[in-house]
Amino acid sequence: MSKFPNTTSLVIGSETDVSTYPTNPNATLQESDFAGRNITPIDFSKSSLxxxxxxxxxxFGDGSFYLLDTPGHIAGHLTGLARVTANPSTFILLAGDTFHHVGEARPRPALQANFPCPAHIVESSRGHVSTDYFFSPGSRDGAFDILSRSESLLRVSDTPDSFYEDPVVAEVSLEKVARAGMRRTTCSSLSPMTGALLPTTPVLLVDCRITHRN
Known part of the structure; x- marks a missing residue:
């Protein structure tokens, strides 16, 4: 963050750990990251949305840009939702570190039903995903069938060196984001290790349900 001039304001989650190095030897932020900046914490407890x-x-109060509470990677992690069109309503989802590989979100039957990946990606996955390690009911003779698999290829890591501060909470955030009806506008390659779709563009949300809590 210190690469940006201190006239650049910072918007952070209210639960974000703002301790800095060297005061906190384990901190990932530096004092220079905050020096002279206007800091705006987002308190979701004050919003019913x-x-x-x-x-x-x-x-902004006009429906053009929303901040979403998606903890898990770290406490206070935020996701941005920027409106692209008003009629119909479409949005770009800026998911940040909600997940680190699209294989954590795909395949999911609802996503494939509403926003199918290109046929060449589906076909390519047959030979790139090992049926020795990844099960799908429709796989035959070593050819992986991604369309019949009902859960994502990868899971949020819960190992001690995971990039997720709270893997359980991260899974909840990811599941809610995935239910939003997201698709990638292009899918250009597959991971040779997992066959998971590699992210190439922002995520487009087309079916957001906006409500107010009581």
Whole structure:
């Protein structure tokens, strides 16, 4: 963050750990990251807004840009939701570190039914995903069938050196984001290790349910 001039304001989750190095030897932030900046914490407890079961804040108050509460990677992790069109309503989801590989979100039957990946990606996965390690009911003779698999290829890592501070909470955030009806506007390659779709563009959300909590 110190690469940006201190006239650049920072918007952070209210639960974000703002301790800095060297005061905190284990901190990932430096004092220079905050020096001279205007810091705006987002407190979701003061908003009744929810988008697809995620706590949300209408940042500008005009429905053009929302901040979503998606903890797990770290406490206070935020996701941005920027409106692209009004009629019909479409959005770009800036998911940050909600997940680190699209294989954690794909395949999911609802996503494939509403926003199928290109046929050449589906076909390519047959030979790139090992049926020795990844099960799908429709796999035959070593050819992986991604369309018949009902859960994502990868899971959020819960190992001690995981990039997720709270893997259980991260899974909840990812599930809510995935239910939003997301697709990638292009899918250009497959991982040779897992056959998971590699992210190449922002995520486009087309079916957001905006509600208010009581």
């Amino acid at each position: 929810e988008i697809n079961d995620l706590r949300a804040v209408d940042y």
